[in-house]
Amino acid sequence: MNSKLRLYAYSIPWNIFLLTVGSFLIAMSIKSVAVPHGFVTGGVSGIALLIYYFSDVLTPGLWLFILNIPIAVIGWAMISGRFVLYTAYGMCAITAWMEVITFALPVHDSLLAAIAGGAVLGAGAGISMRSLGSSGGLDILGILLHQRFGFRIGQVSFAFNAALFTVSFTLLDTDIVLYSLIMVFVTSQIMDYVLSMFNQxxxxxxxxxxxxxxxxxxxxxxxxxxxxxxxxxxxxxxxxxxxxxxxxxxxxxxxxxxxxxxxxxxxxxxxxxxxxxxxxxxxxxxx
CATH class of the missing domain: 3.30.70.120 (Alpha-Beta Plaits)
Structure with a gap:
């Protein structure tokens, strides 16, 4: 990559573009696949969906935004202000897309929905994290652990979700949780692939x-x-x-x-x- 392309890759318009596209894919996966099938997507969005399913207050997008606020503060203190500003845009974009998207993908089989939803979610998260920001949530904690200890971000996400789904088994139907686990696994694999596909x-x-x-x-x-x-x-x-x-x-x-x-x-x-x-x-x- 020549110097002009390197500089462009770190420009504000390019980062905004990546975050906008990534946020749309994340929002579509959650709103058009996970919610219609009752899946838990994992991470902070998974917690937001659990609260939404059992409280019926606010929308999944608003719950996700609220839960992201304290994590963003941690990112501001331990990563950088620029990272958190980009991430704040990503968080707002996801919430906005989730409020706008009202359609459900015409996938009726739960297994296929879990695979498709995980692929779209992983692609969206990976695209967002190729920017100098992220889509918020667990991505911030994943980047902290990646920078300090070298853990792969997809692995961090999958480990965190193990605890989340342990709780989910006590609250949701077992089949739904197992399909959700498949979705999370596909998400982590696709996200790692998107992050590494141009760097291998x-x-x-x-x-x-x-x-x-x-x-x-x-x-x-x-x-x-x-x-x-x-x-x-x-x-x-x-x-x-x-x-x-x-x-x-x-x-x-x-x-x-x-x-x-x-x-x-x-x-x-x-x-x-x-x-x-x-x-x-x-x-x-x-x-």
Missing amino acids: RKLVFIVSDHAQIISDAIIKEANRGVTLLDGRGGYTGQRKQVVMTVVNNVQQKKLEELIFTLDPEAFVIFENTFNVIGKGFSRRKVY
Whole structure:
């Protein structure tokens, strides 16, 4: 990504666009799928739906907004004011979309509804979190734990929901709760996928007797940086250099052909990476 695109990705219009689209998908999933089927979506929205189902006071969107307020205060104190301002927009957008949306998706089978609703909700949450804000709720706590301890946000969400659904089993029909769990699982998987789909790279280790030649070829022909590591064979004790580099998925095949053209006996490891931050790859996201 060139410098102009990097700057645009962090501009206010782009972040507002991501939050608007993500909020619409989240609101549609809740209002058009979860509510008609009586599902609990998990996280703060799940708590809002439980209150709505049993109190019949206010609307799901308003309950979600009210519950988000104290969490937003935590985000303001521990993340950044800019993050909370974007998140406040996301929270308001979800509430507004939920008040506007009045239709239900024509999915009658509960299992299919859980899968479809989870996919739409996960896509919406993932798109929102690609911005410098979020859709509020558990996303704020997830980002705190991600920044401080490296937990994946989808995993944080799923762990929190375990406690929520333990309570839900005592309040709702068992089948409804099980369908809701399927929806939450699909949500976490799709959200992680959306967050990583543009960031995944291949970490490559190359063990070869021609490490320097391969290294030079990668720099010149593949236009990728390399690092030479010192290694030693466990069986022979022979010292070797290990070439380490990172490429995207498109470059993998070209790199493979380049390596084995220079050394058919090379030992190569391709490993998936969740994210690569640095020159030529992703920019560090600062909230």
